[in-house]
Amino acid sequence: MLKGLIDPEFFEAFTSGEADESQHLPVYGTRDPLLGLCPSEVEEESGPAHHRLLRYLRKEVLPTTFCVGCGGGTVLNTFAHAIDEMHIDPREIVCVTGIGCSSWIPSPYFLCDTLHTTHGRAIAFACGVKVMRPDMKVIIIAGDGDLAGIGGNHLIHAARRNLDLSVFLVNNFIYGMTGGQVSPTTPFGTRTTTTPYLNLEHPFKIADVVAAAGGSYVARWTTYHVFQLMESMQNAINKKGFSFVEIISQCPVSYGKMTGTSDPVTLLKQLRDASIHVDDTDGMSEEDLEGKFVVGKLVERQRAEFGDGLRQLISERRESISAELDRGLRQDTSALETGR
Amino acid sequence: MNRPAENIELTDLYLAGLAEQEHFIQGDEAAALGAIFAGCTFFGGYPITPASEIAEVMARELPNVGGYYVQFEDELASISAVIGAAWAGARAMTATSGPGFSLMQENIGYACMTETPCVIINVQRSGPSTGQATLPAQGDVMQARWGTHGDHEIIALAPSSAQEAFDLVIRCFNLAEEYRTPVILLMDGEIGHLRERVILPDPRTVEQTQRRKAREGEDVFGGAIVPPMTEFGDGGFVHVTGSTHKEDGLRDVQTQSVHDRLVRRLVAKIEQAREEIALVDVDSEEGAEVGVLAYGATARPAKGAVLRARSEGRSVSFCRPVTIWPFPISRIQEASRGLRQLLVPEMNLGQLAREVERFVDCEVVPLSKIGGVVHSSQEIHAAIVEATDSC
């Protein structure tokens, strides 16, 4: 590791929670204290530099196991930038994931409490976490197969329930980890390993589904739109209620190989060129939008948050019990008088 | 979760008030109240006969003691949320019956692998599939043991009365914390819907095994046969995964020795505690050549039949395993010593009888009955008479 760039002592202090909070400065603010030295000094001190945001990652498992040019890495990168800019202490984050390449984005790479669950169940596990720990940011990052396929039921019900979760669905149109089988978001007429004669099913526009199911904040971006995506992630995390960002992503290996090109650059250019901002779609018909990705914020609404409701209920019940006890309706509690 | 002191006080006062009332309730309701007295703080569930009453009581009582009730979209979500809640500090529980129990199996395995303390109540009904949905059975004995894939050990307790349902749920919570593992209350629909007088204890006398928390630097997934746990928000950056992992929780799914070490420890931690976990109600008779082994609802007519046979001068031993898994081997062996025949009435086609057969020296005679009807005392008595006469 580059001496001075990431001070091992500070890293220790940061991860063990003893670091001075004021030393944790934003990426775009003054020079990051973790850099310690100015670049010229850095060069003199030693060889190649490491990224300052590596402090948010489990370094022992780097570099990632993602294929060359996989959008998953970009999502991880953007997510780390978003968290850094928001000054969120990673100790206050729980990342919950399912099974699939996209589920590896936070787990194991992102250094926070991570719950790597079974295929499709990430949101359900996260509900349990968030209900018990409303003070923590509970963030789910997983794939289209995981969240929209096998876990689709949890997704729509979580949107309906409106518990304060942030879901980042990495949509690469394919079951990447298992080698390129058709997924619920694979476009009609696409060749995959399990649709060798082309896909006869119609895909979900999954962000629209979540918006219809009641999500409090719903947006769609691609791995090309990193700055907008970063901002959108931040808005999702800040939004009280169920928030959802669909991140259209390239899978050069499992999807690309079946659809013409495994070149990440070409795939990313395709994502860029097929995107159209939601504000520019006025008057466009469904046919006009065929094959396009409508990006931007799709929905933002205010609804009562489920966790608040639960806590409100508890405080009401306990107040009335307390009042009842005071009125002596349950006065015969003599057994308790001996004290614990 | 740390509850503030005044919360505990108010909860105790409230529960003491409950304890002073008369309770003529179903096994389901008793089990739910048991969870409340055990300090359950999170319940996630999905309605199913004959377990719905548990959810109903939890929905009514949990807010009164500062806990959270959530009805989920299915049983997959219920068990998932329970495990998530446990890692966030909850004493968490779910309750279901056969079809829902089947749906939960993958994540029961996840709870075994991640060593997550939680309680699952299965009020057994007649299967397979929707079978006789409203009628009782004991057909999930082996599903409880082997329902999830891969090598693992599980703890399962079977109550024979509403009072025992209350008491055993508390024990389930404590075993879950002590051994960091999912624990199953393997009730049957008959006990679940059986209405009986239940006496609730002074809440302060209810033992609540506290979670052993890891100190800084201590491994959460190894280093001890039952490692200490950490919770989300503790600052330990814990990595929880159902994939094979090293002592620090990080995944290593390729190294044979890592998997071997992990899974053997998970099995050993229950195995080595077999005697401690074993609860067996033994009523042996000196010189008896015939014995009856029964559990759950079946134990009630079985005990009645044994007493009647004894009153007729027949010498019959009786034994009721309360702990079903891990199978209380030595206690059952002891109880069956000297017997020539051991009758095992159960509401399935011989699931536990087969397990008993593996460990006892005498002949094991399954008295299977399916179709949603509990054995009558007469049926079992007739079998005892036949067995003792042929001796």
Next chain:
Amino acid sequence: MIYIDEEFCKGCRICSEFCPTGVLGVSTTLNSKGYYPPVVEQAYECHGCRLCELLCPEFAIFIVNEWLDEQAG
């Protein structure tokens, strides 16, 4: 100042292809993993937009902008 962590780079060329001002090219030498990392070809063209930093899937390229940092500070 553009930093390139050659050993983390997997040579996907996203950074060099998407840099709006053509600052980056591709190295002619392999890193130890057998990938061609990017090289800075026209450093003076870089306006510190950080697109390369955010797009990189491997945390292998990043910008330290002293001037911007000082302005912000």
